[in-house]
Amino acid sequence: MILLEVYNRRISKTTYVGLVETFLTPCMEAASKTNHLGKTPLDILMETKSELSEFNIERWRGVELFVNSNPIEANKLFTKEKMYPFMLSAIGEQANLSCTFAMLLMFVSIQNLDDLGSRITVKNMKRQRVLKK
Amino acid sequence: MDDTVDEVIISAAATISRLEQLIQERRWELVLANLQTKQGHEDARKHNSTTGELLYHSLEFYYHAPFHVIEALVKAYPEGIVEPMYIGNQIRYPIETAVSGTKEETTNMVFKLFVETNPKCLDNCDVWFLHDAFRKCDTEVLELMIQTNPNFLYQKEKDSSNGLPIHQACSSVMCTKIDLLLIYDPSQARMVEEDSKMLPLHLACRPFDKDTIFNMETFRQLIEAYPQAAKEKDAKGRLPLHYACGGASYRPDNQNFISELLKIYPEAAQILDKQKNLPLHYLVMPKQSVRCDYFGHEMNWLDCEADSVNDFLRGNNHRWIEKELIVLIQTYPDALLKSDGEKDQLVLGTLAKFRYPSCQVWHTAGSLCSKAFICASLQSMQPLYHMSFDLPALVQNFTEIPLDWTKNEGDMQDGELFGIILYYTFEALLQAEKGLDIKTMSNHVPLCHHLGMHYKSLNNKNATGNMTLLHKLAYCSMFCDPIHLMHLIMAVELYASKQGHHFLLADQNGNLPLHLV
Numbered sequence: 001m002i003l004l005e006v007y008n009r010r011i012s013k014t015t016y017v018g019l020v021e022t023f024l025t026p027c028m029e030a031a032s033k034t035n036h037l038g039k040t041p042l043d044i045l046m047e048t049k050s051e052l053s054e055f056n057i058e059r060w061r062g063v064e065l066f067v068n069s070n071p072i073e074a075n076k077l078f079t080k081e082k083m084y085p086f087m088l089s090a091i092g093e094q095a096n097l098s099c100t101f102a103m104l105l106m107f108v109s110i111q112n113l114d115d116l117g118s119r120i121t122v123k124n125m126k127r128q129r130v131l132k133k
Numbered sequence: 134m135d136d137t138v139d140e141v142i143i144s145a146a147a148t149i150s151r152l153e154q155l156i157q158e159r160r161w162e163l164v165l166a167n168l169q170t171k172q173g174h175e176d177a178r179k180h181n182s183t184t185g186e187l188l189y190h191s192l193e194f195y196y197h198a199p200f201h202v203i204e205a206l207v208k209a210y211p212e213g214i215v216e217p218m219y220i221g222n223q224i225r226y227p228i229e230t231a232v233s234g235t236k237e238e239t240t241n242m243v244f245k246l247f248v249e250t251n252p253k254c255l256d257n258c259d260v261w262f263l264h265d266a267f268r269k270c271d272t273e274v275l276e277l278m279i280q281t282n283p284n285f286l287y288q289k290e291k292d293s294s295n296g297l298p299i300h301q302a303c304s305s306v307m308c309t310k311i312d313l314l315l316i317y318d319p320s321q322a323r324m325v326e327e328d329s330k331m332l333p334l335h336l337a338c339r340p341f342d343k344d345t346i347f348n349m350e351t352f353r354q355l356i357e358a359y360p361q362a363a364k365e366k367d368a369k370g371r372l373p374l375h376y377a378c379g380g381a382s383y384r385p386d387n388q389n390f391i392s393e394l395l396k397i398y399p400e401a402a403q404i405l406d407k408q409k410n411l412p413l414h415y416l417v418m419p420k421q422s423v424r425c426d427y428f429g430h431e432m433n434w435l436d437c438e439a440d441s442v443n444d445f446l447r448g449n450n451h452r453w454i455e456k457e458l459i460v461l462i463q464t465y466p467d468a469l470l471k472s473d474g475e476k477d478q479l480v481l482g483t484l485a486k487f488r489y490p491s492c493q494v495w496h497t498a499g500s501l502c503s504k505a506f507i508c509a510s511l512q513s514m515q516p517l518y519h520m521s522f523d524l525p526a527l528v529q530n531f532t533e534i535p536l537d538w539t540k541n542e543g544d545m546q547d548g549e550l551f552g553i554i555l556y557y558t559f560e561a562l563l564q565a566e567k568g569l570d571i572k573t574m575s576n577h578v579p580l581c582h583h584l585g586m587h588y589k590s591l592n593n594k595n596a597t598g599n600m601t602l603l604h605k606l607a608y609c610s611m612f613c614d615p616i617h618l619m620h621l622i623m624a625v626e627l628y629a630s631k632q633g634h635h636f637l638l639a640d641q642n643g644n645l646p647l648h649l650v
Contacts, residue, residue, distance in 0.1 A: 018618045019610050019650050026629035027636035027647075035643035044648055 017061040024069060031069035042066040046078045060089055060099040067106050074106035149183075152176035156194060161202050168205040177210040189227035190218040195234030200242050203231070207250050214251045228254045229262045232269065244274045252281045260288045267298045272309045279317050286314065289327065296326040296336075303336035303355070308348040311337075315358050322358035329369075334362035338373040338390055340380030349389055356397065363398040370407035372398075378416035378461070381454050391416075391457045395464055402465035409474025413461045416454055417480050418473060455491045462497050469498055469505035477512035481505050485516035485554065488523075490545050492553065499557030506558040507565065507612070516554045517609060521617035523551040524606075524624035532632065533602055558612060559605045599640040603628055607646035 020041075024031060034040050039047070045062060055063075063085055067073045074085055081088065086103030089096045149157075152173055155164045167173040177188055188194055188206060195203065207214065218225045228247045235243045244266060247254050255263070255278065263285035267275060278285065286298050295301055299321040302310045311333075314321050322333050329335075334355055337347060356363065363373055377390035391412075394401060402412055462469065472479050481498060489495075498505060509515050526548030534556045535549045606624070613621055629636065639645055 015615055018615065019607075019621070020647075022610075022618070022622050022625050023607050023636075023647050023650050026625060026633065030636055030645045030647040033637065033639075033645050033647075035639065035645075035648055037643070039648070041645075041647045041650070 016058045017065065020062045020065050024065060028069040031066050032072070040066070040070065040073065042070070042073045042076075043078075055088075055092075055094045055096075057094075057096060060094075060096040063089070064099050064102050067103060071106050071110050074103055075110055150176040150179060152188075153181065156188070156191075156198075159197055161199055164198070165202050165205050168202070168209045174209045177206055178213065186218060187213055187216055187227075189213045189216060190225065190230050192230055192234040195231050195243070196236065200239045203235075203239075203243055204246060207246055211250050214247055214254045217257070224257070226254065226258055229258060232262070232266050237269075240269055241271050241274050244270055245277060248277045248281060255282045258282075260285055261290045261293070263288075264290050264293075264295065264298060264301065267310070268301060268305070272313055275310055275313055279313070283317070286318070286321065287324075294328050297321070297324055299324060299333050300326045300331070300336055303333040304339070306337075306345040306347050308351040311351050312354065315354055319358040322355055322362065329367055331367040332359070332362045332365055332373070334359070334373045335365075335367050335371070335376055338376035338380065338394075340376075340384045346384075346386045347390075349393075352390065352393065356393065360397055363394050363401065366404075366406075370405070372401045372404055372406075372412070374398075374401040374404075374412045375406055375410070375415055378412040378414075378457070381416055381457055392460055395460060399464050402461055402468065405474070411465075411468050411471060411473075413458075413465070413468040413480055414473040414478075416457055416461060417483050418476070418478060455494060458491075458494045459497045462494070462501060466498075466501035466505075469502045470508050472510040472513055477510045479505070479508060479510055479513040481516045482509070482513035482519065485519040488520070488550060490550060492545065492549075495550070495553045495557070499553070499560065503557045503561040503564060505561075506554065507561040514614075515558065515612045517551075517558050517612040518614045520551045520554055521614040522620050523548055524613070524617075524620045525627055527551045527555070528602075528624045528627045528631070531602070534605065555605055555609055558609045562608060599638070601632075601635045601638055601640075601646070603632070603635045603638075603646045604640055604644070604649055608649040610650060 031041055034043075042063065045059070045066065067085060076085075077083060078085060078088060083091075084103070084107055086100050086107050089099040089103055152164065152167050153176070155167055168177060180187055181191070184191075189210075198206075214227050216227065218227075218230075228244065231243045231247060232240055263278065263282070266278065267285070289295075289297060296304075299311070299314050301307075302314060325332055326336070331339075337352060337355055366372060372394075374391065374394045377394055381391065405411055469480050484494070506516055509518075528548070530546055530548045531552055534552045535546070603625075606628075610621060636646060
């Protein structure tokens with residue numbers, strides 16, 4: 001029984017994320033490279049699993065690894081829903097809050113906060129004008 | 134010469150003759166001398182004072198007496214050879230007692246002596262006796278039996294599963310007797326054993342003893358007498374080829390059976406028996422192999438010899454079945470996609486589990502049915518899965534996948550087998566193009582659930598252009614045993630230390646190894 005648990009734990013740890021980690025660790029730079037179709041490894045992962053329901057905890061950890069290695073990915077829109085990774089990981093049956101926060105942090109960290117603030121200010125001003133009218 | 138009449142009083146009720154006394158005392162030279170006297174002749178005709186038997190009916194006499202004494206008895210009283218003995222409802226003839234009682238080395242001589250003295254001595258014998266004599270005695274005796282009373286060849290013993298003499302001869306590898314039987318009547322090759330529905334050819338193919346070699350010339354004569362036998366199924370739905378395959382690793386000196394049978398009926402390689410096993414399954418998975426015991430009863434022999442068979446598959450003697458494996462795969466490559474009916478095991482998975490070290494076998498399988506390298510059943514994984522611990526050795530010893538098709542001799546280098554399996558796994562994935570092609574695989578062989586994943590399309594038919602070993606490793610890594618991830622990590626780290634630039638080397642589609650994981 002104990003052996004079985006150990007086995008299951010090892011299996012779940014190793015199936016996908018283990019492979020990504022194995023091939024990513026010696027050369028993190030590879031995560032940011034695109035092929036001739038302009039796709040990064042994360043793009044391919046997201047395309048291979050076209051439905052959100054196909055993502056399990058393993059896949060989200062894989063996404064996290066790719067985004068950590070190439071933070072720009074956190075600012076890209078994926079899937080037919082056209083959402084950022086942190087949004088995708090927050091919705092659906094396979095939602096992963098840990099991944100959501102990690103992706104959100106990455107997303108925020110690469111934003112130009114001043115610019116973000118001005119955009120929010122501009123939007124607020126426009127809304128106020130509309131209300132006044 | 135002592136010609137006196139001596140009678141010895143042994144009790145108040147019975148007296149015994151001098152001949153009886155000498156036999157009791159086992160003074161054989163005196164018995165011989167006595168039998169050559171007139172009195173001896175008379176004593177030989179007398180019934181035993183205690184048992185009432187003639188000397189001809191004494192089992193003990195035959196067991197202890199030398200041949201020349203028995204010969205003297207026959208000379209002294211030749212008419213006694215056909216004298217029956219009644220035991221209740223049973224009738225027993227002297228030759229039956231003689232063959233049962235004499236020691237192995239004199240049985241043949243005694244049989245010949247009796248028949249040559251009076252050929253009618255066999256006329257009323259029971260079938261069981263004639264079959265027993267057939268099994269025990271030599272071919273000269275068989276010739277005599279056929280000349281005097283050939284009916285026994287077509288008679289079955291009562292309440293016995295031994296079959297006819299031709300069946301017994303084939304089961305027990307009595308090749309000279311088979312030759313003789315076929316010369317007398319070739320139609321015996323068509324006679325079906327009643328219970329098992331086996332023909333003589335089935336029985337000849339079923340292994341009996343690993344130290345016995347079935348004469349190939351006899352085997353060919355058996356086929357020639359009834360070639361159709363190669364196509365006939367027995368009660369278990371098996372053809373002779375199933376048995377020949379089952380016995381191949383057990384009786385390696387008779388490997389030509391398989392090619393001889395395939396010459397006549399190559400379609401046999403595709404025939405499933407009632408257990409849903411192909412002949413190839415019996416060749417590779419000896420657990421299902423069967424042999425028969427002395428009486429022709431089937432037994433599962435691997436239960437007691439599992440280790441030696443596994444050692445054989447892994448060890449130096451792998452060439453015992455190499456030629457047969459190649460022939461069977463060439464004859465019916467799709468057999469590699471079908472799991473056996475008993476354990477749901479696939480052939481390549483099993484060979485990989487035993488690390489079967491023959492380049493030629495793996496290349497034959499890969500070139501004719503590469504799909505089998507990505508095929509799994511619920512109980513049997515892809516070959517690569519079983520080889521995961523060899524990964525570091527591949528990277529250590531090779532910079533590219535080793536593919537020496539011509540290599541026939543010498544040991545494989547460490548990691549070489551993994552490299553060959555990796556190559557064909559990669560080829561199979563390329564051929565599958567849009568995901569693993571389940572439809573073309575046998576329904577009996579679903580992909581193992583957690584490996585039935587989508588894989589990434591390489592989007593280019595020339596995708597192999599700038600492929601490095603690392604690309605192939607990344608592409609096929611999903612088939613490695615997750616338990617052995619450590620070996621994969623070790624191999625990739627080793628690769629990084631040797632050829633780190635390959636991690637950023639793109640193939641013709643611009644894919645790095647990481648794109649292909």
